[in-house]
Amino acid sequence: MADKVDFWALLGIKITDKCIKCLNSECLIWNGGITSSSPPNYGRIRAKLPSDEKSKAYLVHRVALMYYMKSTLNARDSVSHLCNNSLCVKPEHLNIEPHSTNMERRTCLQFGHCNGHGTEPACIFGTYMITTSFLASIYS
Numbered sequence: 001m002a003d004k005v006d007f008w009a010l011l012g013i014k015i016t017d018k019c020i021k022c023l024n025s026e027c028l029i030w031n032g033g034i035t036s037s038s039p040p041n042y043g044r045i046r047a048k049l050p051s052d053e054k055s056k057a058y059l060v061h062r063v064a065l066m067y068y069m070k071s072t073l074n075a076r077d078s079v080s081h082l083c084n085n086s087l088c089v090k091p092e093h094l095n096i097e098p099h100s101t102n103m104e105r106r107t108c109l110q111f112g113h114c115n116g117h118g119t120e121p122a123c124i125f126g127t128y129m130i131t132t133s134f135l136a137s138i139y140s
Helices: 002-016 060-069 099-111 132-139
Strands: 019-021 028-030 044-047 056-059 078-081 094-097
Touching: 002 044, 002 060, 028 060, 044 060, 056 060, 060 078, 060 094, 078 099
Parallel strands: none
Antiparallel strands: 019 028, 044 056, 078 094
C-alpha cells in the first residue's frame, strides 16, 4: 500500500511543479510540455502509470484527474474541460463524460453560452482563455 501512496504523491508533485494559478480565472494552468498539433494545444506529461510497463506521454489533464481520483481512467473515457481552457488541470474544471458531450462543449465555447448537457455539468464561463502565446508573454 505504501508504494501506491508514494506513486500518487510523486505524481501530484510532478503535476503541480509545472502549474501556475491564473490570476484572472480559477484555472490551474499547465506550464510544461504541450501538444504540437494545431490549437487547442493540450498539456503533455510523461508518466508511468501502475498499468504501464514503461513511461509514456499522456495528456496532462487526464493524468491530473487520475491523480485527484487516485485511480486510473479507462482509455475510452473522455475528460472534458468545463472551463474550455485546454491547459487547465484543476480537478473541479474536469469531468469524465461521453465523447459526444465533450464535442458539444466546443459549440458552447464558440457561441459563448451553455445550453446544458443533460445530466453532465454545465460549462464554466468567465474564465480567460489561456493560449501558448499568452504563456510565452508571461515567461519572456
